[in-house]
Amino acid sequence: MSHPYQSSPDEPPAAAIPLEALLRTFMSRADELLMAEERTRGLLEAVVTVAGELSLETVLKRVVDSACHLLHARYGALGVIGEDSTLSHFVTVGIDQELAERIGPLPTGHGVLGLLITGPAPLRLHDLRQHPKSYGFPAHHPPMKTFLGVPIRVRDAVFGNLYLTEKEGGEDFTPEDEDLAVALAAAAGVAIENARLYEDAQRRASWLEACMDATGYLLEDSREDHTEHAAFRVVAEAAARPTDGLVALALTPADRNGTYTVAAAVGKGAGDLKGRKLTVGPTGMKDIALTGRSTAVDDPWNLLGPGVPSNPAKLLAVDLSAQGTHYGLLVSVRDSDSEPFRQTDVEMSAVFGSHVALALALDRIRRYREESVVSTDRDRIARDLHDLVIQRLFAAGLSIQSLRRYTTAPEAPDRIDAITDQLDSSIRDLRNTIYSLRAAAAGRQLVSSRIVETVQSASASLPFAPHLTLIGALDVVEDEIVIEHLLAVISEALSNAVRHSDAQTINVTVGMTADALTVEVRDDGRGFRHPGSGNGLANMAKRAADLNGSCAVTSTPGDGTSLTWSVPLR
The missing domain is CATH 3.30.565.10 (Histidine kinase-like ATPase, C-terminal domain)
Structure with a gap:
């Protein structure tokens, strides 16, 4: 039996058409909701993964891993922007160590990657190779087409950029992908800031511990070696720990013209540097001794000259001055592959330097006091030796010489001369002993x-x-x-x-x-x-x-x- 409103058996009911369309719309919206829920869940999981770590290097790696997983990208990278507006650090995912070594040096921010440095805003590309700013790929680099990049901000400053390429299936990155990447980048900025604060706290604690070790040694009465050479060696060893450098140097002023002597050296090539004369350059380094500020220098070659450890690229110099006396400079050198010295290092090294210099001043005052006590005994002993012993020996020599008149034995004159020579030699040795009596720290x-x-x-x-x-x-x-x-x-x-x-x-x-x-x-x-x-x-x-x-x-x-x-x- 046909429907009363059906005009022919082959024509579907009129009410069925809007119902099927409605169902299709409903199913499409449901899929969208499911996908949105899946994306939201993925974003939350990524945020939890990134936020659950305090090591900055691990945080950076997790950000890239989470972004690749969330947005189904084959390759990902995070570039950290340095002070010179280039990429100072580059973390990658999808390229193994062997392939990375074959590709060569990591990028520094040229071409498309540099667009996000000069203009920190999200960037989506269908084919990054066709972009006018494309810099090309080095040999052995895998092919990459689709591209998504977003900046990562820490507070009000751009920390770096997140780069994703080659979405699975060859599809382009969508606006929804961009929104997810921006949200993940915002969460990453908070996690990075927390990791940096934690590492700064750890670094400050390391500097304080080094300061306590150095000053504790300098103020210890019972230490075996009270020389300033030993003091500077301990200071260099203490400073080497928080700076993680190739070598740490303690320099003492050799003259008033900016020439310093390496009094102590710790680390790579320390044996070759010890005792070397270094002339402080006219800029930067010389101001340290004048102003008492710590300074990070990017090119230490001007100070250290040839023969320094390989690849020196970063230098931290610390003034050691207290109560108007300049005791020297403390220098730490890092190679070109190490991260730059942070502002925390500059600040805490200045604290370290001021406390160590004060301890050096107190140690020097104590040594002078001890030397004054020894000097009193030296003067007394020297006076007794000179006034009593030497005079008696001299008188004995004269008496022996006078024996010549009382003896006629042929061997007597030679024997008298020999005894007299022995007495003269004893007198010279006693005088040398008197001169060598000196003020010296106990135990040296x-x-x-x-x-x-x-x-x-x-x-x-x-x-x-x-x-x-x-x-x-x-x-x-x-x-x-x-x-x-x-x-x-x-x-x-x-x-x-x-x-x-x-x-x-x-x-x-x-x-x-x-x-x-x-x-x-x-x-x-x-x-x-x-x-x-x-x-x-x-x-x-x-x-x-x-x-x-x-x-x-x-x-x-x-x-x-x-x-x-x-x-x-x-």
């Missing part, structure tokens, strides 16, 4: 003792002991750099004599005048016409040159060798 080994130990150690394999003569107040020398060079030269010279000369006697003389320190090593070995090609003589000459001194070697075949090494005293 005297320079003369270190010289004796060095001679004994270097000549241990000899069947005889070298004759050692010490002249002048050697123990008043306080410059640890000079002392270390001195001991190294003595050791090297004796080692050469032991290995090559076949000597029967070796004389070592170390003398000090008002303005110079001199070492002379003589042997009666076989000598030579031309020095060998070894590094020993070259090393001793370089040590002298580093201290503005001189090194001379004279030798005659069959008549022994003589080395004279001399450096000025500041």
